[in-house]
Every structure is written in C-alpha cells, then in structure tokens.
Amino acid sequence: MSLLGRLWVSTIAVIAIVLAVLSLFSVLQHDVIFSQLIRQRLAVTVEGTARPFRSVVEMGLPVSMMRNKRDLLERARGTDPAIKEVVLFNPSGIVVESTPARPPGRIPREVLQVQLQSIDSRWSLETDTELISGASIRNEAGTVVGGILAVYPGTELKARSAAVARQIGLASAGLFVLFSAIAYLILRARLKAVVKGLGRLEHALASLGHEGRRAAQSDVSSAKLGLLGNALDKLEEGLDDASRKYKLAKARLEALLPEDAAALALDGARELVLVGVPETALTRSFARRLTPVIAALALGSALALGYVAYLSINESFRPEIVKRTLLIGTDAAANIQRTIEAGVPIDKLVGGLQYFDHILADFPEISYFSVVTDEPVLEVGKHSARARSTRSSFPITIGGEKVGEIVTETNPDYIATQFRDVVLDLGVVVLVIILFAFELIVVVMAISVTGPLDRLHHLVDLQAGGDFSKRLIASTRSEIERLGTSLSERAERLNALFAAARRAIMAGAASNNGPSSREVLGPGFRLAGRRPAVLRFCSSTDIRLPLFLFAMADELPLSFFALYARAAENPFTWLSDGFAIGLPFAAYLLTALLSAPFARPLGKRFGYRRLFVTAAVLTVFAKLGLFYAHNIFEVVLFHSMNGIGFAFASLACQDYVLDMLPKGARSRSMSLFRTTLFSGVFAATALGGILADRLGQRPVFIICAGLAIAAAVLIWRLLPVGQPTIASGDERAEEERLSFNVLAPMRNAQFAAIALGIVIPQAIIDHVFISYLLALQMDEMGRSVSDIARVMMCFFLMLVLAGSLQGKLWERFRRPASVLAGSSILAGVVLLAAATMPSTWTILLAASSAGFALGMSGGPLAVLIMESAEGPLAHLGTSTVLGAVRVLERGGSIIGLLLIGAVTDYAGYSGATGIIGLITLAGAAGFVLLFAQGRKAIGRRNP
C-alpha cells in the first residue's frame, strides 16, 4: 500500500475510533442525564408523598401507624400513570405498605444501601429494568425512620436511549464518510510533494542498485516542502554517502574475487539488535506536517459529533424540565384543591405560606408560587414581571366551577445551571476523547510514517558510515519501507560478497580466523560476513498508548473509590469508618512504595515486556477482586495488589524509555512519559465519574481490567522480545532508590524545611484531600460522582497548567523558596475556606488552587532539593537525599491518610479538610523559618 493509502487508512481508523468512542460515551452521557431527569420527575411525586409522613413522624407516630397510608400512596401513584409502584418501608427495608399491594417482604438490599449512603433525604438509583426515586423520612433527631420510593419502568428511558443512539449512530456514520473524504483530499495534497520526494530517492537508489548513476534531480523542489524538504535533502545526502560507501566496498570486494566467483548465499539465524532511536529532524518535520491535519480531522469529527450529541441531549432535556415543573405545579394545585374541597375558604389557607415555602425549598426549579382569585391571595417566591414564557397556571375548581388558580414561574437561572452541567459533562467527554485521539495519532503516525522514517534514517546513517552489518525487515510496501528494503538488500549483497571474498582469502591461509572487514576493506567499513543483523527499534512511542490505557485502568475509579471503600462492610468494628476508608489508599501507596525498588532488577532479569505484562495481570486480578469485594479487608487487599501492579507497570515503561533510548533523548522521552501518564490519569478521572454514574461503581472495575488487558496486549506487540540492552550509565537507579535513613538529611535545616514544610503537606493535599476527602465531602453535599470527577479533573488540569506556567516564569523569577512558600500559603488558605464554607464552589476552588500550588511547586522543589543534595548534604550522596525525599513524601501521605481518616469521625469531612489547610499553612510557616535559619547557617559558614 502506498504511503498515502496507508496514512489515509490510519487516519480514518483514528476518526472511526474517535467517533465510535464518542458515540458510545455520548449515548451513555445522554442516558445518565435522561435517567436523572426522569428520576427527578419521579422525585416530585415521592417528595409530595413523603411530606405528610414526615409531618406525622415529627408529631411522634411511626409511619406504619398511619391508617390512611395506603390512600396516600394511591394518591401518589395517581399523579402519573407511568408510575409502576409506590412503596412505604421502615428503616430495616420491610415493606409497610405498597400500591399495588404486594406480599409482605423487603425492598431490595441495593435500594436500602443507596438510602443508607445518602446524606440527603432525596435519593435515586437505576436498576437494569427500573428507575427508582426515594425520599427518606427522618424523626426530629434526624434519624431515618422510614422511606418512600416510587418506581418507573425503564421502558421510557430505553426507548429514548435507543432513539438517541440511532440519531448519534447515523450522524457518526455520516461524519465518518465526510471526514474520510476530507482526510483523503487533505492528505493527498499534503503528501503529494513528500511522496514525490521519497519516490525520487527510491528511484535514485534503484538506479544505484543497478550500478547506474544517480538519476537527475527530479522536478520536486525541496524548497516547497520547507523543513521537510531540508530533512529530505539531509536524507538524500546520507543516501549519497551510503551509496558511495556501498560502491566503494562493492568494488573492493569484487576486486578480491576471482573472475568466475560468485557471492556466497548466506544462511543461518539472524541476530537481533535492539536500537533506541530518538526522533530525527525528518520525523519531527514529517510529524509537524501531518499531525495537525490528523488532529484537526479527529477534533473536527469529535466536535461535530459532540454538537449532534448536544442537540440530542437538549431534545431530551427541555421537555423533561417542562414536564417536571408542570408536575410540581399540578401537585401543588391538587393539594390546594383538596384543602378547599375540605371546606377551607381559598382566602383562608392556613399554613399556605409555609407549604409553598417548603415546595420552593424542595424544588428550586420553581421560583414563584401564587394562589390567585381575582387578585393574588397568597404569594411566595420571587415574581418576575418578564417571566411570561416561564409562567404556568393551574385552575382550582369546586363543583366544576373555577374558583381560582395556582400560578407558578420556573426559575430560569436554575434551569440554565442544570443545562450548563449537561454541557460541561459533554465537554468533558469530548476533551477526554481528544486526549485519547492524540495518543492514538501518535501511535498511528509512529507505525505508518515516523517509525519507518526513523528506521530508514538510522540505516542510512549506518551505511553512510560504512556499516553494512545491519538491515531492516519491512512490514509493508510503502515508499519508505521500499527504500529501507533497497538499502537492506545492499547490505545483504555486500555481506555475501564479503563472505565469498573472505573464503577466497582464507583458501590460501592456514588460519581458521578469517580477516575482518577492516582488514579487507580498510577503516570505515563494517561487514559481518554473515546475514546482516536485523534492527529492532525502540522508541518512546512504543509505550505511549499502553501506558495511557494502563493509567486509565489504574485511575478510572479515583473519583468514587473513597465512596466505594465507605460502602464496603467493615467487619473490624474497632476500626473507625474514616480510618477504614483511608486504609485502602494507604495500602496502595505503601505497596507501590515498597515494590518500586524491585521493578528495575525484575525488568533487567525478565525484560520490561514481561514485567509490564505481569503488572497488568496483577492489575486485572486486583480490579476483578475489587469488583467482587464486599468488605474493607478485601478492598484493602486488592487495592494493595493494584499498588504493586501500578508501580511495576509504570516503572517498566519508565525504565524502557530510559534504558533503551539514547542518552540524548532521555529528557524529552521522560517528559513524554510523564505527559502520557498524566493524560491517562486525567482522562480516567473524568471518564470514571461518568461511567460510575451510568453503569454503577462495580462495573467500572471490569472496564479497568479490560483496559489493563488491552495495555498488556499492546505492550506485548509493541515492545521487543528479550532482556534490555542498557544503552547508557545506570545513574537512573539513583532516582528510584529508597532511603529510609531520613534522619541524616533532616539534620540540615534547609532540607528539614523543605521536607516538613512543603513535601509532606503537599503530598497530604494530593493523596488525602484530592484522592480521599474530596469525594466524601462532595458526596455529603449530595453531588454526583460525575461532579466529583469534574472537580478532580480541575485539580489535574491546574497542576499541568501551573507546571507549564512555572517553567515559563522560571527564567524571570528564580526564587524557588518564595514560590514554594507562596504556593503552600495559597493551598492552605483555600483549603481552610473550603472547610469553613463548604460548598461545591469552594471545593472546586480549593481543588483548582491546590492543583495550581502543586504545579507551581514542582520545579522549585526539585531545584531546592538538588541544591541541598549537592550542597550541604553532598556527603550523604544524591541518591540518599532523593531516596529520603521519596520515603518522606509517600510515608507522609500514608500516615496523613490514616490520621486524617481517623479525624473525619470526629471533625467531619469539612473539619478534616480544614486540618489539612492548617497543616499546609503551618508547614509553610515552618518552611519559611527553617529555611531562613538554614540560609543563615550557610552564610555563616561561607561569609
């Protein structure tokens, strides 16, 4: 297949994957929203039914003792013919009354579980076949003494979901065809000159292969191709050199052979040589030329489909909101009608204000209620004279005669907020898909274009240097691969000639050892005299997609894991809840910390491919274990296993990048490694929330296992077989070493200031506030897992943005201590604000600011630590200092998790957040004092 064809297929594969994944998530997202909307509609009925029971309970009677309870349930069921069942149950889940009547029994355990876990009085869930909305009934002490639930069949949701899936599916298919056509046209235009350029080289090479002169320059001007043209020119120069060397070697070898001698047919096993290749200028310029095109195509198709999804969701959203507000008005009108029918005059509605106040508090989508006869006799809420379009009226009749009406006005701000949430969710999905698409593009580009180009370049460089002992094995027939094959065939020919020449020389010699290529051809040549070794290339791209998928597999449950741990049974009654929830997190960190030093020896012994696959298998078992886990012990056990899996997998990838690539490419490769890891975590956090909201928490673990398997398969296919060839010095081992000798560096005031004042508090912010407390605190406020995920996403986003900003500011503002102190003070203050004024907005602010603070601190922290390690602590060695930092960071997180976890039982989640804020501020203050002291001491020693 031609380069154009291959690239086009790859591009449309990316577009197809992007559209398919986005379609799937859009339908899921639609279903999440629509399911919530239906449940909110159902909640109107449930809330209205629960209100009288709450009144009775507040007066001291159990719900079961209401004689007319069945009538109340029947009345609720009558409000909406779609309601399948309304059930009144006691705190143990025993059905007290239901309509239609059902045999004595209990409500399902999962429903009771949702009620128990809900801090709010209103809760809902979706099962395979039903949508359930419930309201808890509490006594004056706030204890749950019963509940009401109403059940909708899932048919309405399924029908609408199927319709939306059809719409989005058709749109995807249409967009796929459209963007495939556009892709072809654009790629053809972009590649036309390149293909001609490559064709020119191929032609030239072919001519040389046939001993002719290099063909005349083609009409393709390098200038037209810009940087790529230059790169092609450079390749061409290399080819010229290689051809010269080839010709020279060939001529010399042929001269050594008798007239009738022929080249030897070489056989035997081929040697495999692993080579790490950094990106070449040619690859970079090629990637620059094509990646934006493919990215634009993927982005364009994603945005177009996102818009279609937006329209579909909007189509479901608006009518449902109208239905709900109408239901609220109808329900209120029915209650007022009942009151008037009982004999209460319409202008003497005792407690009417309180009644409507309660409704306004329960349903913020309504902003105004009034009871009107000739004039309003009762008004509650904020009346807007301009709200005609959002106003509805519901007549009140006596004996068929209208005596008044209830007027409602919907709250446009609330509706806008709800819709904004919908758009945000969709935006998150599109963003994640784009991240995924980017990783995919990099891999596709590497397989189709950049990889083969790099390989070709490497071979050209070798041959230009006279080394004909290696060859490439082509997997396709693209222009680039054909060039590689031509060069490889030259190597084959020369080695066959060399073998024949050597045999001819050895025929007259006593020695069994044949002469080397240097001896035969002179310096500047390298031939093996046997089949050329096959080059197997390693690049950072090999691990990008698997690492991205693995990071997703690991972090997909992050947004809800604390809630999952809380829901697990705690058989150890002596363990407080907060402490028990913190245990799995601590165990994960501990096993990851302790297993990290083993990753390198294991990778060296068994190969990074096997190590990664082993880690993936561990992760699959861990995720399956978490799927089945029911008590906190099992959660801790499997999450610990997960910690080992993550440490091994991420370090296998990191070691692969560091060991297999040339030293010069390390910095860039490590940066790519971190970016990929972060992209996976970022995407996983966002998607995990949406998936958990849609599918439930447990199934997400199965998806994680699937992603881990996919990552393992990719690694198995992309990474070379065999033990790593350590291409460079082993100083990297220093980076991952642990040093439990934390006291030695702590004697230095500057190091102590950094460790105690910045490293540990910031680790606590990351591992305790973000991973653990944030979910619990937001859940307490009744926010969904998607909301939690969005806030966590903001943390990661700010972390990266601030890191990038800090890098740019570094040249102008080289004051690491000030940056660290300022960042910590900012994080501490916002955490305190979130603790004292807990709301979604303050927590969002806290998470974003914490991300910003941590992002800003990364660089300065490394500078100061290295300054200490190479300065006053030089006698300990850099590895000891860095190892101590690692232990302090993780150890601080583990202890912080357990202590803060225990504190939540007394101080609550907000209180615990406040404590972290105080620790951070105290740390910042301590840092400033100790650091200043440390600097003074240095000043005294070096006046």
Next chain:
Amino acid sequence: MTRASKLVSVLLVAVGSCGLLVQTVEARMKIGMVVWIGCEDVCRGVKDYVSENQIDADVIVLDAAQNPAKLPGFVEQLRREHFDLAVTWGTKVTLGIAGRLADHDDPRFLTDIPVVFTVVADPVGSGIIESYELTGRDSVTGTRNRVPESVNIKSMRRYMPGFDHLGILYDANAPNSMLKVEEIRRLTDTLQFKLDAVPLSVLADGTPDPDSIDSGIAALKEKGVQFIYLGSSAFLEKQSDDFTGAAVAAGLAVLTPYEHMVTDSHALMSIAARDYDVGKLAGKQVAKILVEGMRPGDLPVLAMEEFAYLVNMKVAKRLDLYPPVEFLQFVEKVN
C-alpha cells in the same frame, strides 16, 4: 346378629350419640364481655372477630350500665357459670373485675379465669399490670389503643402553631382520669406548654355532675386555654355531645382519643384507632388464649398498629380554626 343384639347395638349408638351431643354442647366456650355503657364498637369488634375466626365460643355481654355496684356480681356470675374468659372494657370495669396487681389473692376479683382488658387509658399507672411487655399477672393480658400523649400535644401544635395552653376537664373520682392529668402535666416542661385542669363537680353518689360540664368549660375558657383535651373519662365520653357542644359554643377546640366524638359529636380532632379495630385486637388476644392455649401472663399487651388523624371540618368552620394546608394532606376529614 340376633334381634336382641341388634337392639342393644342401636341403643348403644343412640346413647353414644347423645353423649357426644352433650359433650359438644358442653365444649362450646363462653366469653364474658363486660362493658360499662352497652355494647358499642369495641364490643362489636370482639364479637365479630370471634365469629369471623370461627372460635367455638359464645360472647355474652355483661353491661354494668355505668353502675360499679354491678361488677362484683359479674365476677360471681363469671365464676359460677364457668366462663372461659372475660373481656373487660375500660379502666373502671377492669379494676372491678380483675383488680390490681396487689389483688392477686383476693377472691373478689377474677384470678382463676383469663381476663383480656381493653380501652384502659393507663393500665400500668392504674396498677392493673406491671408493664406492657410482661403483665406480671398469670391470668391477665390486654390491648393498648392510645397514642403517646406527646403525639397529642405535638399534633395540637401542628394544627395551631401558636399553641401553648392546654385545658383538661377531668373526673376526680376516676383513677384513669386523674392519672391522665398527671401524665399530661409531666409533659409541660419538655413540650413547653401550660396546663390547666378543672375537675368536674361530683354528685352525692360519687358520679360526676353533668351540669358541671358547662361551668368547667367556662372556667377553662376564662383561664385562656387554646385547646381542650379529653384525657381519659368514660363520663365525658358518654356526655360527648354536651361536652364538645359546650366547648365549641365557648369557641374552644376539643382533641379526643375517641373517634366517635369527632364523627358523631363536635370534637375538632382525634388521633385514635378505630374502636371497632380495638375490639378486633382484643379478639386476637382471646384467640391466642382460647384457641392456641397460651397463658395470658405470657402474652404482652397488644398495641394498636394504626391510628388516624380525624378532623371535623364543620367544627373547624364554626371555630374559624381551619387546619393548615400540609395537615390536610394526611388527615381524614369529617364534613
């Protein structure tokens, strides 16, 4: 078979059949339903339960007709006629038939025949039993049919948010009535309301004077009460129309534990179980003893499981005291 032997056989069968018949007649059990003011809804509930559940027993009503002097005679009759069980209605009747805990050896009270009491306002406070879970008496068990008094007070406040002054008219000679006043008084601090209790005047025979109802209501009105609570008084229940009528005339609302005072008289509101259902609950206890052979002393006092808020809307209108909108969503209304 000879003719003589056939004759003997026929005679034996005939004698046997007569014996069985006699045995059947003798096996039909007798339940004495001792009531204070005739066989009303509770009594009918007991009867219907026995009949519907095919308990092989006759329910024989023994009506004291508000005359406590008849009660010792009923004790005698129940023993003499070998009644299998007695159901007693109200505190006075129960005290007269079963006595108190301390009377377990006193032959004036039934200690040898099972007793199921019902419509007793405070059986523990009046010393009939030790506790609702364990009566402390081998032959006595019963039913409870009232909500805790705090429910009544909170309900008045829910109906009338500014409520803080309660009035009770009581029968000073009736222990149940006195106990109820004391029980309510104990709640005044915790529920923050003021209580004024006015006793009914007593006639020469020790019974309350019906004419004192009006003056009692007037006295309560004068003290500024906002609601009158019936508490526990068979007398006022009997004088339902006069009592509730006088209250309404004085512009005062009455809350009662008896539904019929809302449905048939002029009480504004009740939080009560249906009397008929109370009778059926007593029937359930009877079945446990007579059919299942359980010992009354082993049976806890059964509580009514369902109560209703009942509001008389005509009275509400007359008092211009309409229930709040939220209240009307769950109360049962009488128009």
